[in-house]
Amino acid sequence: MTTAIREPEQQQELPARARTTRVGDAVFRRTALGAALLVVGLLAGVAIFLVIQGLPALDASGEQAYGKPSVWSYVGPLLFGTILSSALALVIVTPLAIGLALVISHYAPSKVAKPVGYLVDLLAAVPSVVFGLWGIAVLAPRMVPIFDWLNDWFGWIPLFAGPVSNSGRTLLTASVVLALMALPIVTAILREIFAQTPTTQQEAALALGATRWEMIRMAVLPYARSGMVAALLLGLGRALGETMAVAMVLSATGAIISFDVISSANSNTIAAAIANNYANAAGLKINVLIFAGLALFVLTFAVNFLGRYVATRGQVKA
Amino acid sequence: MAKSIDVSDLDIYYGDFLAVEGVNMHIKARSVTAFIGPSGCGKSTVLRSLNRMHEVIPGAHVQGKVTVDGQSLYDSAVDPVAVRRQIGMVFQRPNPFPTMSIYENVLAGNRLNSKKMKKTEADDIVERSLKGANLWNEVKDRLDKPGMGLSGGQQQRLCIARAIAVEPQVLLMDEPCSALDPISTSAIEDLIHELKSDYTIVIVTHNMQQAARVSDETGFFNLKAAGQPGHLVEFNATPKMFANPDNEATEAYISGRFG
Known part of the structure; x- marks a missing residue:
């Protein structure tokens, strides 16, 4: 236009x-x-x-809305589950990706940094079905003791109220898988942003007697701040739309709102709910699922726009 | 607090490449020492080896000795971070921290050295350093504004203020005026004259008039041939360097008959 x-x-x-x-x-x-x-x-x-x-x-209502009085009370909880799992994934991926990207861009000698960078990029090439299988077979059983520990010590936080799921196929496990899937893209973007920090800024900090970590806090992180937000929001966009891995890993109870992420009563996500139900859907049920897709579309759109907005608004001139 | 520097048989390498060979010199306390010479002859490299900043480049290392008032900089027990806290540096392009205010820029080094500082103490340091850098009158009403909003010359003086805020023993300047206009250059040169009474200053410059104007002693660096390591050709009092140098190559370079 x-x-x-x-x-x-x-x-x-x-x-x-x-x-x-x-x-x-x-x-x-x-x-x-x-x-x-x-x-x-x-x-x-x-x-x-x-x-x-x-x-x-x-x-739609009743049977056509999957037993809910209206389409809103079906899509609402799914939207909640989507946001909760993606937010948790973001919380998990943020420190991992920042640490990994800093190691690649600033800490490791280039002989180590390059192969590690390639390996992280390769993680993006693993099909989500494989992540899903790994999540069910390997990760979920090993998460159970961690859930027990979380429940023992942090049970007063609603997120870890329990009772702990026996299978380990909970929303938190799904979030860990989502975090690993978002890791490559977020790390790759962060790595590029960190590496772009002007040498003059880094030397300014070092010449003042900054240690490497102080230099990173003084020069690299402030320079990269807006880029970091954008990278994380892009990662969030990836987690929001992920279908296969969540559909496989999560043993969902259906459209319920539950803050408890370690019990066997789990909110489902929109993408996984569509994938699980679409094959058996007919009539108005199809429209209900498509309506859920519309909600997801709007949500990812908003997240991506927010990311772009932050990235362009906060750019620091060197 | 100003200290003298002794350099003896200093060889500087980038990986296997010998960049500068066999440098010997004595830099006096409370004086200005200028390094001149053609591009690529290693004068910036020598300057950066004086506060171990060249080590930032992977593979860079030195052989030989650099001592500041008898204390060796390259002892295995010496932390390069500690060296840089005592030997400040100003760079070719002004590099204030873009996200910090003028006030915070001045204090950046102090914040590293001591975590806790009273507000009055911090105010004192900022005022003293900015006055020391001849910038106070121009910025005292906008200390909370970003340092990047200043002109190039002001930014460079802000960087000098930041360097002297931690009261270093030595101040290294790597072509501090090469990105500035003549008026800003003149302001920095005046400042160098004033700072001399408190600090030992070493300055790299491409501008021979500048070396003649600001320095007490001058070192001339040159390459024997392309690809060969740089070396110190002559080190003498500045008036003698520019009137009657000992070395023919120095005279050729200074009088513009270089080649």
Whole structure:
């Protein structure tokens, strides 16, 4: 839309000759414009589909709304489960990713840092089904003792109220898997941001007699602050939409609101609920699931926009 | 607090590459010593070896001795962080911390050294350092504004204020005026003259007039040939260096007949 407004101005500024002779420019400009419009068109198409197919669900109730009085009381708890699991994943991934990225960018000698960086990137290539299998077979049983410990010591926090699940396939386990899945993208972005800290800033801190950690606190982290927020929000976006791993790991009770993340009564997430129920759905139930998809779409959209906004607003000029 | 520096048989390496070879010199306390020479001859490298800043580059190391009032800088027991707290440095491009106010920039070094500081004490340090850097009158009404909002010359004086706030024994300056206009340069040169009474100053400069104006002693560095290590050609009192140098190469460089 903005392109269409700007176009006449640019053409007036350019001398006629430049416009006729540079064929390559014209081809490239049209191609780029086409690609941009295609993306916008696709996104709009998805949004329109979700709205048209999702809105009839507002009439659903009872059996069609999976036993809930209205579609809101079905989608609401799912939205809650989605946000809770993703928020927990973010809490877990933040220190891991910042530490890992700092090791790669500032602590490890380049002989070590490069392979570690590649390995983290490779983690992104592991299919989510594999993460799901690993979560069920390996992680979940090993989480049970940790849950017991959390319940013993921090049972007064509603999150760890218990009773502890025997299978370990709880929302917290799903969050740990989500955190590991978001780790590569968040680490990769953080690593690049940390590495971009101007040398002059780092030398300024070191010359004042800062240790390496003090230098990082003084020069690197302030410089990277907005980028860190953006990276974490992108990671959050990844966790929000993840389907397969959650659907496999989480033994969900259905659409309930439960802050208890270590018991066997678990809130489900939107993506996992759609994946689990869509094959057996018919009639208005399909619309209900699509409506849930619309809610997820709006949520991820908002998170991504927030990330971009923070990234552009807080940029520090060096 | 100003101290003298002795350098003897100093070789500086980047990995296996010998960058500077066989430097011997005595830098007097409370004086200004200038390093001049063509690009790539190692004068900045020598300067940075005086507070162990060159070690920031992986693989950089030295052989030989650097002592500050008899205390060796490169003893295995000496922590480079402690060295840098006593030997301050000002860089080629002004580098105030972008997210900090003018006030916090001045105190950055003090905050590292002592965690707790009373407000009045901090105010005193800021005022004294900014006055010492001839910047107080220009910024005293906007101490809480970001340091990046100042002009280039003011930013460089802010960096000098930050360096002297911790009362170092020596102040190293790596081409501190090369990114500044003539008026700001003149302000910094005046400041160097004033700081001389309290600090030992070592300055690297590409501007020979500047070396002649500000320094008491001058060291001329050169390369024997491209790819060869740099070395110290001549080290003498500045008036003698510029009027009647001992070495022909020095005279050729100073009079512009270099090549």
